[in-house]
Amino acid sequence: MNQESRIKNKIISHSTQETERLGQKIAQQLRGGEILTLNGNLGGGKTTFLKGLAKRLGVKQTITSPTFVLMKVYTVKHGRIKQLVHVDCYRLPRIEFSKIGLNDHLNEPSTIVAIEWADKLKIKGKKIINIQFQHGKHENERIISWNIN
Secondary structure (H helix, E strand, O other): OOHHHOEEEEEEEOOHHHHHHHHHHHHHHOOOOOEEEEEEOOOOOHHHHHHHHHHHHOOOOOOOOOOOOOEEEEEEEEOOEEEEEEEEOOOOOOOOHHHHOHHHOOOOOOEEEEEEOHHHOOOOOOOEEEEEEEEOOOOOOEEEEEEEO
């Protein structure tokens, strides 16, 4: 995809609440079938962002990082979106994620897939939103940038 067809965005979040609100804002734009790749340092805000995203999508369960279970599937009631799939690639860098059923969810029109540490996988899809999280200059500050392909 050429550079002109990408939408680039960047914000500086000063709190966990602002990071969650960004997740809510992006959730409003989702229509189903999107794959969100979330990359950045430990404590960068990836799971906090997903808490906001899930809240806006109507997920009732508490969102926690699936570091040890690798993947969690949440029921969603948001238009045509029926599932939020949350994946964490941090713990096992070379795992074959098809073994846990990830491929069954990728590019499904009624599913949103959010993958923490996605740079460890080769992700293919039509609707990929790449989100990068960085620590800012201050303790609670996060620099969050994203590209919508």
